[in-house]
Amino acid sequence: MLVLAVDTSTPVVTSGLVRLGSEGDASHISTVAVRLTDNPRAHAEILTPQILECFDECGCVPADLDAIVVGVGPGPFTGLRVGMVTAAAFGDALGVPVHGVCSLDAIAQDVHGGTPDGGDLLVVTDARRREVYFARYDGSRRRVEGPDVRKPADVPSAPSQRVAGSAQHAALFELPAEPVHSPSPAGLVAAVSEDLRAGTTPEPLVPLYLRRPDAVATADRRA
Template identity: 40%
Template sequence: MLLLALDTSAAATVALLHDDTVVGRFASADTRSHAEVLAPAVHRILSEAGVAGTELDAVVAGVGPGPFTGLRAGLVTARTLGFVWDVPLHGVMSLDALAFDAAAGGAVPAGSAFLAGTDARRGEVYWAAYRAPSQSGALPELLDGPHVGTASTLPAGQPLVGRAAGLYPDDVDGVPAFAASDPDAASLARVARLRLLAGAPLRDTSPLYLRESDAQVPGPRKRATA
């Protein structure tokens, strides 16, 4: 299975996977240039791998939660590529990729509940609750979420993986090995692949913004008075 995955819920990441092997990848921590870097990154990765877009089995997009502008850039790019190449397009919640990394890396005990969280800015975090699989290679079970809120409002007594843990160490029980982690496109593709192999449903590419955009349509101008 040949999958191209993109995620811009936090960092901009792109990955090409052949089955479980990463063939090419790109990551940029600059949250202001998602729209500019994605298309060139996809072109370079496919060119270096000698793969045409039409040969892909699917394009996978991280649907967030994430800030409006960055998340939209990734979804628009993924939708455009899927349309132009005429290949299936699937959505995966970005926090699922983060939770998968933590469970696969042994950062949380098998069968235990844990949280995955990313930076939502404004002093808040995007988060969801999971249960680690008891079987190696399986996917974590989503228990609750996604949500957005302050770190102090997260469920107590559950370890937190993801960048949110490093941002608010006094409010959460962070897992040090994953305290600076963001969702990764390669893990996004692995989550999608396991679901496709199991015949499990995937999301569409509707974005999980969870908040209104900062940009607002201005109201009517006030009439000048004499």
């Protein structure tokens, strides 16, 4: 199964093609091509060209896709919707399912690296306004808290044993930091691999903004 995976929930614009095999296959999730660009102000300009570069690299065409996976946040309003709209447009044009994934779940998948017990994990990313988006995971990569948005001082380190995500914000917690700062294509696919294999009809895409956007209409400000 060939899957296109994209994420624009962080400053890193992520796109890639991933092969998903059967559960018993030792290499059941393998990255075929990937493009990562750290540019928080150019998601719209960068994402589609990156996707097309991935197709060129592996000698594939969009019609070869079996599914699409997109990170639905949490993330800033403008950047997040770029990835979701792009994924939805590709899915509609090609007639393939589009699965939404919590972007923090994808980071957790990459940190654990397929091990059954990687210890409790805290994942944090930049929410701006001196806040973080966060979620907490147990050793089997099951989310047990979040996603939510708070000031770092209001997010206790315990009971987590490690932290991952934005390096700047992970450093605010007295925990060993893992070198996984943004969702990867393989992590996005791993987070929803069971549904992909089962051919489950995806739920409608719903962005995890977790708060209202900064920009509001004049009439709303007056209200």
